[in-house]
Amino acid sequence: MPMSEERPPILGSWKRLYAVVLGELVLCILCFRVFTWVFS
Amino acid sequence: MSRLDWFVLGGALLFVVLWGLYKGRGATTGEGYIGGGRDHRWWLIGLSIIATQTSAITFLSTPGQAYVDGMRFVQFYFGLPLAAIVLSITAIPLYHRLKVSTAYEILEARFDLKTRLLAAILFLIQRSLAVGITIFAPALVLSVLLGWSIHANILLVGTLVMIYTVVGGTKAVAWAHSSQMLIIAFGMILAGVMTAHRLPAHVSFGDALHVAGGLGRLNIIDTHFDPNNRYNIWSGFIGGFFLMLSYFGTDQSQVQRYLAGSSITQSRLGLLLNAMIKVPMQFLILLLGALVFVFYQFHTPPLFFNPGPVKQVMAGPDAAAYRAIEGDFVKAREAQYQRAEAYVTARHGGDAGAIAATKLQLQQAHADSETVRKKGVALIEKANPGTNPSDTNYIFLAYVLSVLPAGLVGLVIAAVFSGSMSSMSGEISALGATTVVDLWRRLIGGSQGVREVWVGRIATFAWGCFAMAFAEYAARLGSLIEAVNILGSLFYGTILGIFITAFYVKRVRGGAAFYAALVAEAGVLVCFKVTRISFLWYNVIGCLAVVGLAYGFSLFQAPGAPSQGAGDGFKVALPGSLEP
Numbered sequence: 001m002p003m004s005e006e007r008p009p010i011l012g013s014w015k016r017l018y019a020v021v022l023g024e025l026v027l028c029i030l031c032f033r034v035f036t037w038v039f040s
Numbered sequence: 041m042s043r044l045d046w047f048v049l050g051g052a053l054l055f056v057v058l059w060g061l062y063k064g065r066g067a068t069t070g071e072g073y074i075g076g077g078r079d080h081r082w083w084l085i086g087l088s089i090i091a092t093q094t095s096a097i098t099f100l101s102t103p104g105q106a107y108v109d110g111m112r113f114v115q116f117y118f119g120l121p122l123a124a125i126v127l128s129i130t131a132i133p134l135y136h137r138l139k140v141s142t143a144y145e146i147l148e149a150r151f152d153l154k155t156r157l158l159a160a161i162l163f164l165i166q167r168s169l170a171v172g173i174t175i176f177a178p179a180l181v182l183s184v185l186l187g188w189s190i191h192a193n194i195l196l197v198g199t200l201v202m203i204y205t206v207v208g209g210t211k212a213v214a215w216a217h218s219s220q221m222l223i224i225a226f227g228m229i230l231a232g233v234m235t236a237h238r239l240p241a242h243v244s245f246g247d248a249l250h251v252a253g254g255l256g257r258l259n260i261i262d263t264h265f266d267p268n269n270r271y272n273i274w275s276g277f278i279g280g281f282f283l284m285l286s287y288f289g290t291d292q293s294q295v296q297r298y299l300a301g302s303s304i305t306q307s308r309l310g311l312l313l314n315a316m317i318k319v320p321m322q323f324l325i326l327l328l329g330a331l332v333f334v335f336y337q338f339h340t341p342p343l344f345f346n347p348g349p350v351k352q353v354m355a356g357p358d359a360a361a362y363r364a365i366e367g368d369f370v371k372a373r374e375a376q377y378q379r380a381e382a383y384v385t386a387r388h389g390g391d392a393g394a395i396a397a398t399k400l401q402l403q404q405a406h407a408d409s410e411t412v413r414k415k416g417v418a419l420i421e422k423a424n425p426g427t428n429p430s431d432t433n434y435i436f437l438a439y440v441l442s443v444l445p446a447g448l449v450g451l452v453i454a455a456v457f458s459g460s461m462s463s464m465s466g467e468i469s470a471l472g473a474t475t476v477v478d479l480w481r482r483l484i485g486g487s488q489g490v491r492e493v494w495v496g497r498i499a500t501f502a503w504g505c506f507a508m509a510f511a512e513y514a515a516r517l518g519s520l521i522e523a524v525n526i527l528g529s530l531f532y533g534t535i536l537g538i539f540i541t542a543f544y545v546k547r548v549r550g551g552a553a554f555y556a557a558l559v560a561e562a563g564v565l566v567c568f569k570v571t572r573i574s575f576l577w578y579n580v581i582g583c584l585a586v587v588g589l590a591y592g593f594s595l596f597q598a599p600g601a602p603s604q605g606a607g608d609g610f611k612v613a614l615p616g617s618l619e620p
Contacts, residue, residue, distance in 0.1 A: 008305060018129075021124065021312055021315050025118065025121045025122075028323070029118070029273075032260040032323070033261050036258055039252065039253030040254070
């Protein structure tokens with residue numbers, strides 16, 4: 001198996017790991033939006 | 041500072057140096073010294089990447105930014121996770137397969153020697169100037185607020201960093217980074233907890249956030265598109281994406297961190313760890329600044345947090361006028377304090393009408409005190425012509441020194457030193473590596489044995505000395521410092537454009553890429569001089585200009601002429617979907 005095809009130690013595939021990273025960014029932005037809306 | 045503060049500060053710095061020396065011992069080859077033995081685990085890579093990116097000014101300036109302008113600065117980092125994913129898919133496998141020690145090596149494999157040298161030299165110029173500012177800026181703040189000699193400060197930070205960086209190379213830098221991140225995290229978390237604790241007893245955390253929000257300090261997301269506005273969601277996503285792509289993909293100070301990984305997987309995980317931590321981390325540092333802002337709604341702050349320019353006013357003909365303004369400011373802040381109390385009381389009462397009315401009164405009182413403050417700042421500007429009248433970088437440390445308890449003051453200052461040392465060590469290590477690999481090894485043909493370790497040490501030492509000398513010189517640069525601060529964006533776009541052309545534009549060969557980079561760089565510098573475009577956009581402009589011009593120039597190249605230096609290694613190493 002080529003080095004770049006190694007599976008990550010969690011979540012089973014790199015695509016899923018990248019989705020988690022993007023998901024966290026989206027979640028952060030949504031939280032920031034709510035934060036701004038609630039407290040401003 | 042108390043004895044306890046000195047003890048905490050001295051102990052923390054000693055620990056960092058000894059830990060770096062101990063973990064970095066044993067490099068016997070150039071590859072071991074520059075590549076760190078290529079055995080680093082993902083968490084060490086991730087911490088090292090964050091530490092290199094995190095300078096002391098991050099802790100001094102970011103809370104002050106929230107105090108003055110609110111929390112919208114966090115949008116600057118929105119492009120980072122996207123860039124990390126792109127690099128994880130493209131650059132990291134490529135760098136590992138080609139077993140390069142610096143990012144610029146692959147440009148010779150794809151284009152030619154002159155393009156590799158151009159990128160390496162652009163990096164050496166911008167990074168060597170930036171590292172000087174990295175240690176100068178916190179030294180200036182500490183010298184003003186604590187009365188320490190700025191020269192002694194620069195000498196202390198530079199010497200401590202060089203002890204473990206010169207001796208141990210990349211491995212010592214990475215392990216010292218891990219201890220510095222520990223000090224930084226511990227210091228900032230405790231400072232945040234203590235700041236919340238120091239609010240008046242009847243002001244809850246929720247009340248504090250409502251006060252900050254009511255006065256425009258929690259305005260995190262700005263969706264309005266304006267290319268002249270430095271921080272909105274668009275500049276963060278688009279400009280930030282290009283900046284981060286360039287910084288993490290082509291800046292040797294970052295590439296060197298993940299090239300030390302034991303495998304592609306470890307390097308990828310390290311970069312992604314940084315991508316997941318950075319946005320929440322910046323949010324928390326900004327939130328700390330917003331809490332300091334709320335603290336000063338219930339306590340009177342100084343009119344201007346930087347005492348240096350104030351002394352100039354007090355020594356001049358406007359001293360009496362300034363004192364009068366200070367008196368007006370105290371009265372205005374007293375009125376603002378009463379309004380803040382009324383707003384919190386109304387919130388506890390739950391009457392929506394009273395809450396809205398008291399919030400409006402608080403906003404008006406804040407506007408009134410800001411009007412008075414601006415009069416004072418105008419006098420400061422008059423007494424200090426040609427200087428930047430901003431006190432943003434001084435707010436947080438002035439607060440720490442006057443409010444936080446003994447021991448914690450020492451820890452926060454240790455965090456500031458750690459930030460300064462972490463970025464300096466990563467940067468001079470990368471400057472040394474580029475000098476050895478792209479200049480000495482390539483042009484003189486040196487071996488990779490123990491001799492190269494010593495060449496690496498001499499190069500790292502020389503760059504450390506240059507950084508300290510430039511930091512000393514920076515004190516005389518005045519407003520040019522701001523230009524040096526945005527230096528990265530003046531060069532990153534061009535460097536990124538060279539790399540993107542190398543990766544994706546098949547028909548472009550060495551000459552076209554080289555001359556496109558020269559023209560694009562000239563264009564970016566012209567933009568900087570004659571337009572008001574926010575600096576984040578220079579990354580986009582420089583990158584697109586290189587790609588477009590290189591493609592245009594390639595149309596005039598003789599068809600089928602081989603590119604000088606374009607070896608098969610590069611083509612073999614590229615992932616299938618990216619093969620040019």
